Amino acid sequence: MTDRPSSRQELYARIREIGREEFILEEMVRYGFWPEGEEIPEDPPNEIERRGELEKQLRKLRQENARLSSQKKLRQEAYKQRLAESRRKQQENKERRERERQERAEAWQEQKENDIIYLGEGVSGGLNNIDGNISRLETYDLPILNTAQDIATAMDITVGELRFLAFSRSTSTVSHYIRFKIPKKIGGERQISAPMPRLKNVQIWILDNILCNIPLHEAAHGFRAGNSILTNAEPHVAADVIINFDLKNFFPSISYKRVKGLFCSLGYSEAAATIFALLCTEPDVAEVELDGQTYYVAQSERHLPQGSPASPAITNIMCRRLDKRLSEMAGELGFVYTRYADDLTFSGSGDSLRQICNIFHRTESIVSHEGFIVNEEKTRILRRKSSQLEVTGVVVNEFPTISRKELKKFRATLYQIEKDGPQGKRWGNADDVMAAIEGFANFVAMVNPEKGGELVARVKEIKQKYGRRSRGDKGELFTFEIVTVNNSGKIINRAEGSARQKIEDLGNGIKLEMVYIPGGSFLMGSPEDEAERDSSESPQHQVTLQPFYMSKYPITQNQYQAIMGNNPSRFKGGSRPVECVSWHDAVEFCQRLSEKTGKIYSLPSESQWEYACRAGTTTPFYFGETITPELVNYDGNFPYGNAPKGQYREKTTDVGSVPPNAFGLYNMHGNIVEWCQDVWHENYDGAPTDGSAWENGGDNNLRLLRGGKWSFHSWNCRSASRGNSKAESSFFCGFRIVSSVSRS
Numbered sequence: 001m002t003d004r005p006s007s008r009q010e011l012y013a014r015i016r017e018i019g020r021e022e023f024i025l026e027e028m029v030r031y032g033f034w035p036e037g038e039e040i041p042e043d044p045p046n047e048i049e050r051r052g053e054l055e056k057q058l059r060k061l062r063q064e065n066a067r068l069s070s071q072k073k074l075r076q077e078a079y080k081q082r083l084a085e086s087r088r089k090q091q092e093n094k095e096r097r098e099r100e101r102q103e104r105a106e107a108w109q110e111q112k113e114n115d116i117i118y119l120g121e122g123v124s125g126g127l128n129n130i131d132g133n134i135s136r137l138e139t140y141d142l143p144i145l146n147t148a149q150d151i152a153t154a155m156d157i158t159v160g161e162l163r164f165l166a167f168s169r170s171t172s173t174v175s176h177y178i179r180f181k182i183p184k185k186i187g188g189e190r191q192i193s194a195p196m197p198r199l200k201n202v203q204i205w206i207l208d209n210i211l212c213n214i215p216l217h218e219a220a221h222g223f224r225a226g227n228s229i230l231t232n233a234e235p236h237v238a239a240d241v242i243i244n245f246d247l248k249n250f251f252p253s254i255s256y257k258r259v260k261g262l263f264c265s266l267g268y269s270e271a272a273a274t275i276f277a278l279l280c281t282e283p284d285v286a287e288v289e290l291d292g293q294t295y296y297v298a299q300s301e302r303h304l305p306q307g308s309p310a311s312p313a314i315t316n317i318m319c320r321r322l323d324k325r326l327s328e329m330a331g332e333l334g335f336v337y338t339r340y341a342d343d344l345t346f347s348g349s350g351d352s353l354r355q356i357c358n359i360f361h362r363t364e365s366i367v368s369h370e371g372f373i374v375n376e377e378k379t380r381i382l383r384r385k386s387s388q389l390e391v392t393g394v395v396v397n398e399f400p401t402i403s404r405k406e407l408k409k410f411r412a413t414l415y416q417i418e419k420d421g422p423q424g425k426r427w428g429n430a431d432d433v434m435a436a437i438e439g440f441a442n443f444v445a446m447v448n449p450e451k452g453g454e455l456v457a458r459v460k461e462i463k464q465k466y467g468r469r470s471r472g473d474k475g476e477l478f479t480f481e482i483v484t485v486n487n488s489g490k491i492i493n494r495a496e497g498s499a500r501q502k503i504e505d506l507g508n509g510i511k512l513e514m515v516y517i518p519g520g521s522f523l524m525g526s527p528e529d530e531a532e533r534d535s536s537e538s539p540q541h542q543v544t545l546q547p548f549y550m551s552k553y554p555i556t557q558n559q560y561q562a563i564m565g566n567n568p569s570r571f572k573g574g575s576r577p578v579e580c581v582s583w584h585d586a587v588e589f590c591q592r593l594s595e596k597t598g599k600i601y602s603l604p605s606e607s608q609w610e611y612a613c614r615a616g617t618t619t620p621f622y623f624g625e626t627i628t629p630e631l632v633n634y635d636g637n638f639p640y641g642n643a644p645k646g647q648y649r650e651k652t653t654d655v656g657s658v659p660p661n662a663f664g665l666y667n668m669h670g671n672i673v674e675w676c677q678d679v680w681h682e683n684y685d686g687a688p689t690d691g692s693a694w695e696n697g698g699d700n701n702l703r704l705l706r707g708g709k710w711s712f713h714s715w716n717c718r719s720a721s722r723g724n725s726k727a728e729s730s731f732f733c734g735f736r737i738v739s740s741v742s743r744s
Helices: 008-018 020-031 045-114 133-139 148-155 159-166 199-207 229-236 258-267 269-281 313-320 320-333 351-367 405-421 432-448 448-465 470-475 556-565 583-597 606-614
Strands: 177-181 189-195 242-246 283-289 295-296 336-340 343-348 380-383 474-487 490-509 510-517 520-524 541-545 548-551 673-680 699-706 722-724 738-740
Touching: 020 722, 148 159, 148 199, 148 269, 159 189, 159 199, 159 283, 189 199, 189 699, 199 269, 229 336, 229 343, 242 351, 258 269, 258 313, 283 320, 295 490, 313 320, 320 351, 343 351, 351 520, 405 448, 490 556, 490 583, 510 556, 520 606, 541 606, 548 606, 556 583, 606 673, 606 699
Parallel strands: none
Antiparallel strands: 177 189, 242 343, 242 380, 283 295, 336 343, 474 490, 490 510, 510 548, 520 541, 548 738, 673 699, 699 722
16 A cells, blocks of 8 residues: 555646546555445435435535525625615606705795795785776876886885895894874974985875875875965965864874775786785884884884885875765855865855854764874864964965964074073974974965065074074984894894084095094993903993094095195005094194194094094993994904904005994994093092093103004904003004084
8 A cells, every 4th residue: 555645736646647546545444444445335315316416406506506696696686786776766766856946936036126025924915916996096197016026126225125125024133113202382392203314205196196196185185295274275265164173193093004905096016906905004013122122012003103205295195085985075055175184174254154063063074984093182162253274384364374372582683592592492392493493484484474584584594693503403214233242253133323423624535534522421431241351441430421423434535634644654545544643643633624624633642542442332342242344344253252264454445445343434343543632540449520631640751552453452442442552652543523512
């Protein structure tokens, strides 16, 4: 027996040498499974048959294994295909849904830009009805406007602005009206709701293009071109009896629904009528302050406001049937009827006086049926024999004239003004006595030119002698938008504001706007919990100031050049604030300007500056809890509070390029740091409380700086933030100026 092969090559060589069967026998002998020397027996039949069966089963098993393996791969492949198909469909659906969302958004945006489908609860039901009565509109020669887009185009505004002005909210952070009260001639107060400029322009458009085209009854004399209180009085001259009725709560009694119905009756679609009615009405409103935010809460249904330019014309149109019925009734009873706004006047003579009771009963009945109420407290009967007959302030006994008693009182007032001046004098309920006497003199001249001519001449002499005083001295009115932000810098409120300004002509077309700042009291300094505050801002203390004027913007390079003849600024631009100006330069500017104009100008005191900056606010900034680079020019890499980082411009910008505060002053935060008159003190211990500059004590080498600038961090631009520099230093410093009301 040979040795066992030691390698695979030897194994294969041995098999080739002796054959496979012999090799197996040899190995079986070597391992002891078979006796040495015996031959390999042949397989018995059963064993051969069994082997065949086993091999057959093995083949089936191998086939099944191959089949199963192939199915698994197929399943995996099918799964992959289904997964890919599913993902493809998901992506397609996602893209389709995104396309549909964008299409809906674009369609909604387009619809918002071209249509209005909602204007508030309870008033939006008819906005989808755009069918108007074209023939009726043409009869009145009215513009054919049946959709929101038609109206906006005609008014030259966007649909979005139209929606903003017309939207009806029960609670809002925006008010389109300024509300105030004026005294009535007979006592009490009258609530006036004066529309903000944008709404006022729209109401004037409605007045000029729609309301003025509607024919009125001839008995109506108030708020009507070519008519006056004189034309209202003339039909009643020389009557024996005058009967006066007053309609109670005249404007508030005309509701939004009635105004809408009026526009529908003119031929406008329900959609257009709804918009017009919302633009011309408002509810009674209560102002509520919550967490520093002012809310305007509706307290009533919408009605005509007294103060809108459209309201009087609407009342005249609404009263056409009332005037017709009362005129016919008066004619039947032998009386004459006229109406001036809410004053109804009847006059009669001779046998017709027997019908006075009928006048009372039938007038009350007709007025009530037309949706109004007679104010019984103001109803009166005047008889020729017992009193002067007066209609809307005009005496009509023999001819139109003014009450002798009233004229005597007026002449006495003129005498006192001629003698001592207008100070302390009044005429009527007006604050401006000069305007009041001028208006009354012109009124007398309208009624009685002979008597009025003499009075007009006397008033003219008084004006030449004393000039105008009081309210007119505050200057012309201008309007602006006031912005408020939350603690993240997001704008949460926009409101329209107004202020008065005087314009100083510096020559060569350069103007200086000086804004009237009303007097008042405020808490100066910052509270201890205000972020990034400095100890120099303590202690907080109450300061009371008289009214003054402050320049609307920091002094610009054009203004500085006009007075000083040079421009030291690094960042050139005529409308940019002047900078690189020392405190001494700023004081010299004020002196030269005073010499040029004959008025006294100066740098503001520190308390004047902070009072003017805050404009009634108590937050770190007049915008609210924080600022953003869109509102203030500062280093936007250093935000305040929760505001995000933003742009750092690294230079000054044109004045007025950001929103103002509630006083109408621009750029009080950032852009350029501003000199004040005061010397530097480490804190407010012993500070003046009357608004004057603090020039005693402290460090005389240092002067106050306020407001922050383009390169400062946000917290250095706070209303209470203080800084200082040497008076001779001019490193990127600017200023604004003030003047006294009493001396201007």
